[in-house]
Amino acid sequence: xxxxxxxxxxxxxxxxxxxxxxxxxxxxxxxxxxxxxxxxxxxxxxxxxxxxxxxxxxxxxxxxxxxxxxxxxxxxxxxxxxxxxxxxxxxxxxxxxxxxxxxxxxxxxxxxxxxxxxxxxxxxxxxxxxxxxxxxxxxxxxxxxxxxxxxxxxxxxxxxxxxxxxxxxxxxxxxxxxxxxxxxxxxxxxxxxxxxxxxxxxxxxxxxxxxxxxxxxxxxxxxxxxxxxxxxxxxxxxxxxxxxxxxxxxxxxxxxxxxxxxxxxxxxxxxxxxxxxxxxxxxxxxxxxxxxxxxxxxxxxxxxxxxxxxxxxxxxxxxxxxxxxxxxxxxxxxxxxxxxxxxxxxxxxxxxxxxxxxxxxxxxxxxxxxxxxxxxxxxxxxxxxxxxxxxxxxxxxxxxxxxxxxxxxxxxxxxxxxxxxxxxxxxxxxxxxxxxxxxxxxxxxxxxxxxxxxxxxxxxxxxxxxxxxxxxxxxx
Amino acid sequence: xxxxxxxxxxxxxxxxxxxxxxxxxxxxxxxxxxxxxxxxxxxxxxxxxxxxxxxxxxxxxxxxxxxxxxxxxxxxxx
Numbered sequence: 001x002x003x004x005x006x007x008x009x010x011x012x013x014x015x016x017x018x019x020x021x022x023x024x025x026x027x028x029x030x031x032x033x034x035x036x037x038x039x040x041x042x043x044x045x046x047x048x049x050x051x052x053x054x055x056x057x058x059x060x061x062x063x064x065x066x067x068x069x070x071x072x073x074x075x076x077x078x079x080x081x082x083x084x085x086x087x088x089x090x091x092x093x094x095x096x097x098x099x100x101x102x103x104x105x106x107x108x109x110x111x112x113x114x115x116x117x118x119x120x121x122x123x124x125x126x127x128x129x130x131x132x133x134x135x136x137x138x139x140x141x142x143x144x145x146x147x148x149x150x151x152x153x154x155x156x157x158x159x160x161x162x163x164x165x166x167x168x169x170x171x172x173x174x175x176x177x178x179x180x181x182x183x184x185x186x187x188x189x190x191x192x193x194x195x196x197x198x199x200x201x202x203x204x205x206x207x208x209x210x211x212x213x214x215x216x217x218x219x220x221x222x223x224x225x226x227x228x229x230x231x232x233x234x235x236x237x238x239x240x241x242x243x244x245x246x247x248x249x250x251x252x253x254x255x256x257x258x259x260x261x262x263x264x265x266x267x268x269x270x271x272x273x274x275x276x277x278x279x280x281x282x283x284x285x286x287x288x289x290x291x292x293x294x295x296x297x298x299x300x301x302x303x304x305x306x307x308x309x310x311x312x313x314x315x316x317x318x319x320x321x322x323x324x325x326x327x328x329x330x331x332x333x334x335x336x337x338x339x340x341x342x343x344x345x346x347x348x349x350x351x352x353x354x355x356x357x358x359x360x361x362x363x364x365x366x367x368x369x370x371x372x373x374x375x376x377x378x379x380x381x382x383x384x385x386x387x388x389x390x391x392x393x394x395x396x397x398x399x400x401x402x403x404x405x406x407x408x409x410x411x412x413x414x415x416x417x418x419x420x421x422x423x424x425x426x427x428x429x430x431x432x433x434x435x436x437x438x439x440x441x442x443x444x445x446x447x448x449x450x451x452x453x454x455x456x457x458x459x460x461x462x463x464x465x466x467x468x469x470x471x472x473x474x475x476x
Numbered sequence: 477x478x479x480x481x482x483x484x485x486x487x488x489x490x491x492x493x494x495x496x497x498x499x500x501x502x503x504x505x506x507x508x509x510x511x512x513x514x515x516x517x518x519x520x521x522x523x524x525x526x527x528x529x530x531x532x533x534x535x536x537x538x539x540x541x542x543x544x545x546x547x548x549x550x551x552x553x554x
Contacts, residue, residue, distance in 0.1 A: 445512040
């Protein structure tokens with residue numbers, strides 16, 4: 001298992017902290033993990049909530065929990081304090097690691113300051129919690145820093161097998177050096193860490209943003225080889241004129257977290273060819289730990305727009321209703337099978353005692369077809385989701401939130417570039433109130449949220465919201 | 477409108493903040509100034525001052541003060 005560091009050179013550098021410049025070898029992180037694992041170990045399996053950033057120490061804490069045999073819920077430290085409080089009350093973690101103080105829980109937890117400005121919280125009394133399933137390793141949010149407390153449950157087998165598959169098709173070796181361009185609380189960000197630790201590579205850990213000079217200084221100073229991003233990161237990178245950037249040690253770029261437009265794929269393909277590097281377009285879901293498919297670089301030019309072929313040890317199938325369709329060009333729901341398929345969702349503490357409910361089979365909710373060469377293409381979604389900046393936004397959930405909060409009939413639609421909201425209201429100012437609420441609640445940039453008031457939402461003859469007509473007439 | 481007012485306007489609109497917050501101390505990472513807002517800000521400055529910013533200028537624009545310095549080198553007086 002990658003968190004045990006077997007079969008890798010212990011003298012290799014594992015983590016380089018961009019902020020402090022401190023390097024940690026695999027030997028060093030292993031002994032640190034041992035100490036922390038001992039500190040948090042108990043007879044019963046516990047839930048550890050880790051409010052992380054992208055520092056080397058956050059990764060050490062994550063690995064320590066894995067070594068201890070406890071389950072770890074990895075959440076972004078930048079999450080809204082109210083949301084933190086509600087997650088703590090819903091999941092009652094026995095242990096919390098946090099960079100910031102959490103004054104609202106001081107009555108129930110003992111707090112101790114530990115290294116790197118982290119606080120270590122331990123529940124004062126064990127409340128006779130339901131047991132945690134022995135296979136449960138990691139909990140991740142499906143929506144990043146935003147609203148929903150619904151979590152994806154990943155097993156030890158899930159994270160190990162996905163790391164192995166990714167390392168295999170990206171041909172990761174110990175000479176790789178990725179930089180943390182994505183949060184580790186996000187499945188894609190975490191998969192970069194896991195797959196590189198598996199091979200004994202060195203990870204440059206930074207909280208700097210790719211739109212700031214520090215990030216690229218660190219990248220070049222440490223001779224980084226790998227950059228990963230969601231479509232939005234690649235839009236920014238084009239603005240920074242990637243084709244002219246001096247990044248002499250860059251070898252691999254990976255993209256996932258939503259559809260990158262064909263124009264951008266062409267741009268990066270051409271840039272990759274001229275720089276002599278590889279660019280991987282990939283597809284996945286947090287429900288599959290991270291990765292489901294990828295386009296081999298040598299096929300990218302020919303298969304622009306495709307999500308590629310299944311990762312090693314995975315299978316993709318198309319289902320029309322109950323039946324699998326094996327002929328090319330038939331559309332249906334994409335179903336993925338593999339050892340990286342999650343155990344199930346959790347919505348509260350009790351759900352952590354449940355065993356694997358999916359048994360290796362995931363209905364992705366995406367509509368797709370495959371071509372004659374076995375490459376898959378997404379055509380739409382069964383469920384109403386959009387992905388903004390790599391984060392999934394459930395349109396029905398946004399609607400429900402607005403309707404509950406403002407008692408006004410609401411229709412949400414959109415694509416991976418914009419969330420569009422139509423409100424039934426006579427008051428024109430209402431739209432900006434709603435917009436502010438949505439931006440604040442989901443932490444979205446105002447440029448991707450569009451709201452309009454109408455006197456009557458179009459409905460179908462059966463009284464349901466008429467989405468096709470709404471989209472046609474909204475003028476958003 | 478003078479150049480400081482023009483630049484302040486690009487900040488208030490892109491970051492959706494009040495003009496009082498736009499001071500020399502305002503820097504990347506504070507309030508709503510994240511990577512997404514940064515690109516909106518850059519685009520807004522380009523339109524407002526009718527210039528094209530280079531990659532170096534984009535990644536160096538880490539505070540309001542820095543923005544004035546960068547534009548100053550382009551002959552825009554503050």
